[in-house]
Structure formats: structure tokens, C-alpha cells
Amino acid sequence: MNPAPTGSPADCKAWGQLAHHAEGWRAVHLSELFATDVARSVQFVVEAPASLPGLRYDYSRQRVGAMTLRLLANLAAERGLPAWRDALLSGQPVNNTENRAAWHTALRAGSSAPAEVRETLQRVKNIASKIRSEKKFKRVINLGTGGSDLGPRLLADALGDNTLDVRFVSNVDPKDLGRAIEGADPATTLFIVASKTFTTQETLSNALAAKAWLQGKNHFYAITANQAEASKFGVLEVLPVWDWVNGRFSVWSAVGLAAACAMGFERFEEFLAGGHDMDTHFSTANAEKNVPVLMALIGVWNTNFLGAATHAVLPYSNALRLLPAYLQQLEMESNGKRVDREGRAIDYATAPVVWGTEGTASQHSFHQLLHQGTQTIPADFIDVSASEVLSANARAQSEALAFGTTDPSVPPHKQYPGNRPSSTIEFEKLDARNLGRLIALYEHKVFTQGVIWNINSFDQWGVELGKELAKKILTKGK
């Protein structure tokens, strides 16, 4: 059973207190905070919490104080976060509009995962290992879009080795498939068709084009909940996903097959273990040291009380260049909602626009606006210690945003106002386990924010109308 409805967060005692508390923050500058409180850079850091060695979360450059955090924690408690968390982790139907669980945590539960999960994972292992060792196929092309694309694409790009040439096609534009098959030989090219419904227009249209290109060869695996349609299409094997796996949380399922092909099954399993580490942390750590909860609460503070409209994600790592695109779907499709769980129109902000680019490339593109634009944009710096120069740059940007310039004799166009909040998420290295931790960290952040905002983070009714209208336009045109 899900927790009982709790109404609007704006009716919570802590919400009103936070609104009042925020008034006092308007005149406070991060420079003063650091000048008057030497403990700040220790107090507002979570370092190597239980089950997450090598993780450091530094939120000292956020515009928060001890009282802010206390009130935010009260808000989480008033919203019933522990009960919701238990409902999520135990597979209750937290997706109320579809009466489904969102039990992606079960996919990474290792030996305690449900039998069907363990069996399917064994099949992913067999297929990926065979494809990687046999060398029959040189190229593997994943056909999928949204959650059937962004996750495996990120993993393969970040951690793929060169055993196979693994590519991803998500757009219905024929150029996308055209690029992927460029220079390939049908005899040595394998396709993975990933579509939960096996009716996704983009994916099916690309699968049909791939079939024509293969000229009769059945070089297809399917990952779907619609076994019947996949069999009709004609594939070597169908791997299941289940209705309790939402697309944007499906990288942990057989949807990860292309990633397992790219990086090897062993690393894919480490990725799953990393996700499980974060689940353990999320479910056991105290609120004040619970990193996904802190990230969620600070996001709520920035969005609902300090008025931020967007949130920048800046991974200082070329390996993580696709992370912003991944998080765009995760955060904006999950929490870009305007009615609450009880169907009432909401009068407070939900998900901000999430955007970003790999650092240091980002510095030569839009950091001008981060430092000297007219709006304040909270940022997550992600530092995976890829190099000393990258870490120094992430640190420098975060300090420049927070502290700005103080010399009044500098001409105005060279001045930086500072007081622009950011956090830094540090890992001692980027490997599969840490990538699993990182993604699960954002997942639980998103879920926690959904609980605070009283919305269902696991449906996506906002994508239906466009599909219907496109169909109508295409039919009319014929």
C-alpha cells in the first residue's frame, strides 16, 4: 500500500517556515558565510558515507545554513518521505495513475532480486558474452528511443572498450540509422530492438529499415514486454521487461544489453552493484548524511524558495559527456508535472529545466552566462578525478560562482557578483560501480523531490497528445 495522501506541500508547516526563512537569505552572500564560519567547508560536506566509499558531496557553496537544512528535513518528514521510500523499495504501486510499481531497485538487488530478474540477467550475460567473444558481429546497433536509448548509450559511451563497435539510433530521421550502418556489413551487424511496447513509432520504423538492409538475415534481439509483437517481427530471442520498470529507469534491466555488449557483462554487473550501493545508502543513512535526500532538498530550496528555473549539470569528464542528456529525461520527464497525486493543479514549481555540457568545454560556451548573466543557475559539478587540470577547473568555477570578485576598482564588465550556488559531487574515479552509484543517486533525488512535490514521478501522460496529433496530421496528408 502507498502512504496516505498528504495534500499540498505548501500546507506543510515547514513550507511556510522555509518561505519566511528564505526572506532572510536575500541579503546574505556566500562570501560572508565563508568569512564568518570557518567550519562551513567541513560541516556541509558528506564524505565517504557507509556503503559509498570514495564519494564526497560538498554542498558548502549552496545558499543554505544549519537552520535551512533542519527545516528542509522537517519538510521531508511532514511529506512522509520514509514511508514513501519504503513503498518504492518494496515494489508498492507508487505509480498511482497506472497502478504500477516503479521497482527498478529490484533490478540491481543481486542475489535477493526476484527470480525473473536473475534469470533475465543470466540471459543478458550469455548473449553479451557470446557476442563479445565469438567475433561473428563487429557492430551492434541499438534501436530504441527515450529510456531505451539514453541509458545504454551513456554507459557504452562512458565505459565501452573497443571489442565491438556499439552504436545507437533513436531518431525517426533516416539519417540517424544511415550514420549507424555507414561502412557496416549486414553479415557482421547485429541489431537490438529495445521497445517496451514494441509499438514505438521511431524504433519500429528503424527496425523495419534495418530488416530491409539485412536482406533476410535475422540479426535481431528484442527487449520488450510485448513478446507476441516481437516474435511476429522475427527475432533471435526476446528478453523481457516488466510493467513495473519505467522506461527512464530501465537501464538496469535487459535494456542495458547494448551497454553490456560495449563494456562487458562483468562491468555491467558492477554498474548494477553500484546502483544497489546507493539504494542501501538511501534506505539506511540518516537524513543529514543521506546524499540523494540532501540533493533533493537543496533542489527544492533552490527551485521553490530561491526561485531558480533551471539546474545545470556539469560533469568534468569527457566520459560523462552524455550525462546531461540522460538526466534531462530522468528529471524532466519524471517531475515535469502540473497536477498532484490527487489530480489538483499545482501552484508551486516542480522540475526545473536540467541542462549542461561536459567541462571544460562548457567553460568556453555558456559559463559567461552562469557567471555574469541576470539569472541565478544552481549547478552540480561532477568531478571524477579524471585529471588534475579538470579537478582544478571544476573547483575554480565553483569558487568563482560563489565568491565572485570583490575589488570595486575593477571596471563593471570585469566584475562577478558571485553568490551563485553549486554543489560538487566527487568520485575518486569513474568506473562502472561509481557510474551506477551516480545514476542511482539522481534517481533517488528525483523520487524524493516527487514526494516533496506530491507528484507521481513515474508516469508521462504529457507525451500522448503529440503522438495522437502527429498521427492525425500524417493520416490527413494521405
Add this chain to the structure above:
Amino acid sequence: MNPAPTGSPADCKAWGQLAHHAEGWRAVHLSELFATDVARSVQFVVEAPASLPGLRYDYSRQRVGAMTLRLLANLAAERGLPAWRDALLSGQPVNNTENRAAWHTALRAGSSAPAEVRETLQRVKNIASKIRSEKKFKRVINLGTGGSDLGPRLLADALGDNTLDVRFVSNVDPKDLGRAIEGADPATTLFIVASKTFTTQETLSNALAAKAWLQGKNHFYAITANQAEASKFGVLEVLPVWDWVNGRFSVWSAVGLAAACAMGFERFEEFLAGGHDMDTHFSTANAEKNVPVLMALIGVWNTNFLGAATHAVLPYSNALRLLPAYLQQLEMESNGKRVDREGRAIDYATAPVVWGTEGTASQHSFHQLLHQGTQTIPADFIDVSASEVLSANARAQSEALAFGTTDPSVPPHKQYPGNRPSSTIEFEKLDARNLGRLIALYEHKVFTQGVIWNINSFDQWGVELGKELAKKILTKGK
């Protein structure tokens, strides 16, 4: 000479009128507008203006009426737009903090371009044609960042053929160069080092690593204003850029060499011609049919009067998948400013956050938030007629955003509020000429907004502090 200072836009008569006018718009829904005015879908469209055959700009689904446009045009006039436009196009020092011109339009002026421009273009032609025909090099790797990367990268990705394998490295993370040289042979790999100053940390660090990898071979061309440093480094040839070419407007200069290698010089020349088409249009079309001016004014309306914090760019074309990243730099680095031309702190919004992804992939990622999120996000749909399905989807999304759902019996989570503004920029096809038109369109939009906001769109002082701090952190660490 630049036009005389004109003070704050907020002091303009039209600004106050627009603020008042915007009050009346709060209660108006796009559905009503279309229901009550059948002419709307003709009136608010610019179709095939002079010198721009095949372009259609449809802004009927923006929240504007005839009076809005009149007031916006008045604002542009009060801000002295024609005089500023003339100053830009005639190479006056419109970049006042650096006392420089921003004369990128001269780079695409064809036979009327300055002699040094024509000579350099001839050298680009010779080099690109030689590299493409000789087949000595199989791979060409561009080392540059920001403006020395995003422009040629976009062109090569959109229009490159397969004559050469042209790649781009912008990050100081060694993994970026590592990916680019993967599988390459030093004997057949050429590097282009693009850095205006030839001191950019990322680019120089990658150039040194490339030099080591080449083991003594001089396979380098340089594009820089610092001939001395480039010669010291050791290159085959140095192509110049000039101080009047700002980095984010430099794709039209020799910085485009990598693009010319990827798509052929003839197409690069068509790209330049397309940019020139747009210059002619910008300088001659009446305000009410001037597409870059309309785009700029509608952006100002959305940002300063309807409160939009971000702007989405949605190209329905896989070939244009890098356009959002390109426009992020162009718009946010140009107009992410907080002091005006006279050095006064600004109390109105300047550049919004620009973000986006290729459609239809975007629909399966963040469109949920566009349709049902709590903030209104103006969008540009870009339709280059890549396929019937893509055009239908772009159209459907735009209609769903504007009109939403109207059946009150539908459950709340399936309702769409609509009234979310967007424009559609249509080209009859994507070729080099139209890509030149498209990029120059956004350039002049950005410049026009800079004039309205009384800011210098051509400096970027906001990137300096981070560089200094990073240097300090790195030195301290040693």
C-alpha cells in the same frame, strides 16, 4: 562610429507600454486567438522573403497580436536598431569594451569582402581541396574549443561526406583526444590547431599530446591571430584570423577549415553565401518582415514581459543534432551579461538559458515538462523537411503546446493546459546554403537582442576569473 548611448531599455516609452500591454495577455489563450481570428495563421507568418527563397517563419503560435508587434517595433526603433545594424555591418567597433569591430559579416561578403579575407579563403580552398583529393590523410582532427570547435563541428556533422574522417577534440580531458586518435595512424592523420590566441589551455595541451603521438611528423595546420606562437610550435601553414572576428562568430573564417575538409570547399562556399543572404535580408527587409528582428523581438517579449527563463531549440533533423550546443554558446556567451554598455548593473533579464535536442528524440525525453511542467518554455521548432514524419511531429508538438486539451471530462493528469508559445522555422531542405542562412539568422537575432538590452554581445569577460583561479589552484597544488 557607434551610435550614441541610449540608456536603459526600461526607460523607453515602448517598454512601459509593453509592460502594460502584457497585463492584458495574462488571460488570453492561444486557442481563443485562433478561434476568433482566422487570418492569424497567415498574418503571423513570413514566407519566402526577398533573398531567402524556401524560408518560412511561422510565429502565429506565439502569444502576440498586432499591437504587440507594433510596440516591439517601436522599442527597436527607440533603441536605435537601424543605426546599430549599420555600425555592425560596416565594421564599426561595436565591441566597445575591447574597442573592436565584430565584422563576421565581412567574412561572407563574397567578392566585396576585404582582400585579406578573400586571400585567406583562397588558402582554405587550396588546403581543403588538396587534403580531400590527395588522399594522403585519412583522418583530420580539429583541436579547438568554444568557437574554434562548435561551428566547424556542427557543419561537419550536418553536411560532411565520407571523403575524410573528420573529428573534433575540445576537452582538456585526455579521453577526448584518445577517442579521436583511436585506430588512427600518425602517418595518415592531420591536425588543425584552431586557437585565436594560440594560448588556450585545452587546445595547446591537446596539440602537445598530438605532437608526441605524431612522433616527429609535422602534420599540423594552425588557425590563429598569433602567427609567432604557431610558428614556434611548428606547423605546415598558419591561416590568420583577425581581432575583429569573435570566436563564436568565427565559423565563417579559416576556423571553418575542418568543415571545408569534411564537406568540400564548394559547399563551404555555399554556406558562406547563405550567411550573406541573411545579411542582405537583415539589412534591407522591413521590420515587420525581417525574420531575425522578429525572432529577437519575440524573444524579448517572452523573456522580459512574459517571464520566460529559458528558450528551447528543437531541430527536427538528425543532421542538426549539434545545433542546440552551437546556439548555447552563441546566445548565452553573447548575451549572458549583467552590465550595460555604459557599465551600469542591469535590472531586467538578458539572455535566457538556451537548450534543446533533436526531435523526435526530444519527445521521448523532456517534452513531458514542455507540455505539463509548471513553467512556460518558448520553443523554436526547426523543420528542414527531412521527412514527412518529422514535419508532422514538429507540427503536432507545436499545436499540442499551443492548444492543449479542452475536454474537461478527461482526468487531470491527461489534460494539457496549452497556451505555450512556439515558432516554426521551415526550410525546404537542409543544404549548406540554408545552414548558412539559419546560423546567420540566429546571429542577427542575438545582435538585435543585444541592442534592445543595451549590452555588448561581443565580449566575454565572464570567462576570465575561472581561468585565473584554476591557474592558482594548479600552482598551489605543486
